[in-house]
Amino acid sequence: MSTQAQVKIGFEVSFREPQAHYAEVEMSVSGLARNYVDIKMPVWTPGSYLVREFSKSVEDFAASAGGKKLRVEKVRKNAWRIYNGSAKAVRISYRVYAFELSVRTPFIDADHAFLSPTGIFMHPDGMISAPSTVKVIPFKTWSAVSTGLEPVAGQQFTYRAPNFDILYDSPIQVGNQEVFSFTAAGVKHEVAMVGEGNYDKARLQQDMPKVIEQATAIYGENPNKYYLFIVHNVERGGGGLEHLNSTTLEVSRNTYGTQAGYEGFLDLVAHEYHHLWNVKRLRPVALGPFDYDNENYTTNLWVAEGFTSYYENKIMLRAGFLTPEKFVTKLAGAIGTVVNTPGARVQSAAASSYDAWIIGYRPNENSRNNSISYYSKGEVVGMLMDLEIIRATKGAKSLDDVMKTMYWQVKKQGKGYTDAEFKACVEQIAGTSFTAFWNKYVTGTDEIEYAKYFGYAGIDAVDDNKGKTQATTGATAEVGRAFTIASVNRNSAAWDDGLNVNDIVLSVDGRDVADILSNVRLQSPRINLDILAPIAAKKVGDQVNLRILRAGLERQITLTLKASPVVRVKAGINPNANEPQKAVLKKWMGL
Template sequence: MKPVIPSILTLSLLFSLSAQAEVQYRIDLNQSQHHLAQVEVSFPQSSAEQLEVQLPVWRTGKYQVLPLADGVRFFTAKDDKGNVLPVTRTASGEWQVALSQPTSVSISYQLYLNKLGQRVGHIDASHAFLDASGTFVYSPEFRYEPIEVEMSVPSNWQSHSGMDSGEEAHTFVADNYDVLVDSPIETGVNQLRRFSADGRDYELVIWGEGNYDIEKMVTDLTKLSGEADAIWDGYPFERYVYMVHATSGASGATEHLNSTIIQRPRFSYREREDYLGFIKTASHEFIHTWNVKAYRPQGLVPYDYQDENISELLWIAEGSTSYFQSQLLLRAGVITAKEFLDDLAKRIARSEVTPGREVQSVAEASANQWASSRGDYAINHSTNIYSEGFLVSLALDFSLLDETDLEHSYRDVHKALYRDHKIPLGYDVEDVQNILKELTDEDYSTWWQRHVNAPLTLDFPDLLSQAGLKIGHGEDSKAVAYSGMTVEGSSLKLKQVLRDGPAWNAGIVLGDEIVAINGLKVTASGFESRIKDFKPGAEVKVTLFSDDKLKSVVMTLGEKQSGKLTLESVKKPSRSQKAFFKAWSGIDWPFDKKGKLKSND
């Protein structure tokens, strides 16, 4: 049979239909000082009786339903002849456009964006940060069609995105809405630096003034970006954009397809501790480019933008990312061994004072993430997919190293997930357990039940000794009294009462206001030191207001170690312990013969 060769006329028709299928977005940002923009969206011809138009109810990276459509006003629809079409609002982020005949549809609306800290969009006189989830509506009918974004902006603005640039200035193109929603745009007055690492192109875009050193940022981001092969074989991108907001009143970060947005207070870069906060965040979001964006749990594949996306494996998506962030920085030489160990020590210390770790498993915390909350109840009855997921990842890493005589680690699990479960496949619990069996020839179902499906209980001294480490509290540490409650700022109203702690067991509850201890007035600033006046086990009389009623209770003080938790070298570490440390961390044993960290750290 002869091959069918399309005629020039057929090819022209196909090209024409393809061109018509493009969804075109236009946004006017010339009146941005009041956080306002005008948006127009042109959808291709639809033959349906109605066109569904939607704005997501959540944004990627934040597993929480948000009121993203609350800034949309003057929503109108027109057909290809300019006639106004009937529109019905069917949900907070959904509209139905009635169609009497096949036609293309143009949507227009005014947009108010002033959600800088939530990273769903922000417009002002100096810039616009546009996350499509809070900016651009889509139609499920055309979700997978090519898109183009055209922006009208002030003449001195520069525009950047992980998307490819269009033919005209301030335009971007993408294969579909999924790419658009995961490729935020930063346009405005900003600084740009370009660099490369391991054959990939990178950009650092900073909006806002502050005490940052942009050249140091470039140097360290270059080192970080070149360290990806410590975990994965290959890259899911050719170009990557680090976007930074140096601002006031906002902090946090969000991962995207081949970019990230990092927000830090403008004067939080100079001091080493502050800078570590920035570079660790950058590492976290960079890792997400693989872990979440290139592969993720099946409950999030594909994204459902109009509903919750439930998965009991979010601890891998987030907690394992937190676990790897300092490892990459250590291997890259951006942080020291001391800084690496201090970070781990803080996480262990935080877990030890979180009663919720005894109540909720990391799998349950993952599935519950969309309904999670903060505050007194959360710390007492819940765990956190980031912090607890970090510790489960640590336990799994050490188990793999031990079972395989240091041949395989948790990095190999993520290497396999990237190799075999790229989007759109996704992965489930069975997939992860199969990878573990392939690496170790052991069945990890019992381990999984004990560490993932049940509240995590780790013997940290025993675990850490495998890597030649032990827990300490400093040379001057001693046993001191503690109450298990925390006052709120400058007042003596309680903001936290730890479950089964001294205050909890005495009947003291959240919201109570402390007045006196043993009949003597106390102040907020002197509350902790007053508690330390007593010995552990002492009984004290606490006078307080509870629901505006004065009462007194007797509280038996507990015991804790003074000083911060530290990780130190065991006495006379063995060769196997040193080898374990290197296989785990990627660096040589950092302590000298006296157990002190070497001078370069």
């Protein structure tokens, strides 16, 4: 559009009061054709499916032209209308309060600033495709800026974004982060370490490329010339958020000191790096171009996130950080997570994806009973689909072929895939119908036939709890100033007999809870009621009497204990597997 091509947009971000958690933003817009312009801030950030209302943190929004203040009217929760009259250029200023440290929200303090761009920058309405520049002025005690944005030659800490989709997908780290680099898959990678941590830079420079090479091998190309890892080393935390040529990771600062912690970090690297392809480029049709004002619904997050959870295991295996035995054990654990979640028999993978906006990021005390994570269910569906494709093709093809084919198809057609297109590709690669599979595991809530699918690869899988009868209440409690019920499982004794979340348990079978807990060694603040001494010795059908406090009033509740439905999936590679099974195992693991 020629009018938009004439528009020039620039930002300048500074930090007058970082200790109070504020960024100062100056925005210039020139080439305006109308007598007013609406300036809008996103309400959510891609990759995190929740309306977060970033505009709630904006203060002192003002505009001027030629040095004269312009009239500004707020016309919706995230939009300000500037009446510029005949002026073709306006200057806009506003402050943003940023004090939520996560991978998806901006955070500023005296030590550093993390600019999660959807919570900092705004765009003129209808001009998402317009280019812009961003100049960062670090606080006086800071010296470094790290971002995946393209630098403007000759201008320190100034960057160029070809459009707002790129700008909103490019976090900016400002402070005194330690930056080191390495080359992997022919691409320069930088790691910006924020905060102290017990990491070994030389070890990471050796091991992170192994993960990157294996992820790239799946798709046949690495789409970037540069990639940035922003790593926040925090007291407690974990998670990541993918971007087009960068990612933000949050880890506990001492996580690198143990083998499990170090592998966990590499696992997070594998997950977020795989998103380079799956989600950022191989994406559902609903996830780009984005509507930054509203929810963007898709039924395919079980592929976008769930398959990425599955592939982080495959990448770690192929990179040499997981043994085949540990790979199988981790997937058995993933299956256990799904089959032991009551909500898995209520909500499908597709429905979980669609309802991410209202359930996935807003869990409550009953979410476990009425929903399943698209991460967890998608990981298991990915494994089942992979094994089914390998079996159907006698070891010739795998899910890798589906992902690679879909990646190149989406790249060629220039838009995301539909449900039907993804299913069609699976069937094309496998050479057989997947309609029954879809009905069971994607749009349906059937039990996971894990023994059958593991069996394709010569892996023996059983429920280690089968035949064991363990009595259970089906409830957990938080131990704090009071012993408060935290969760109640669907169809459990607690569910049937009316024990509620937020009930405070005062005594069990007449014995004071404080006295009982004095003999319990707590591993975490949340415990299963079943470990309490009066309950642990009981059998299925026995009763337990609880004296509780509900809404300030005492009452008695009697639970009739039921058999525990918990499944413990135990899986191991059968050394006596037949040749077809060995062929499936070899293809599956890709070793």
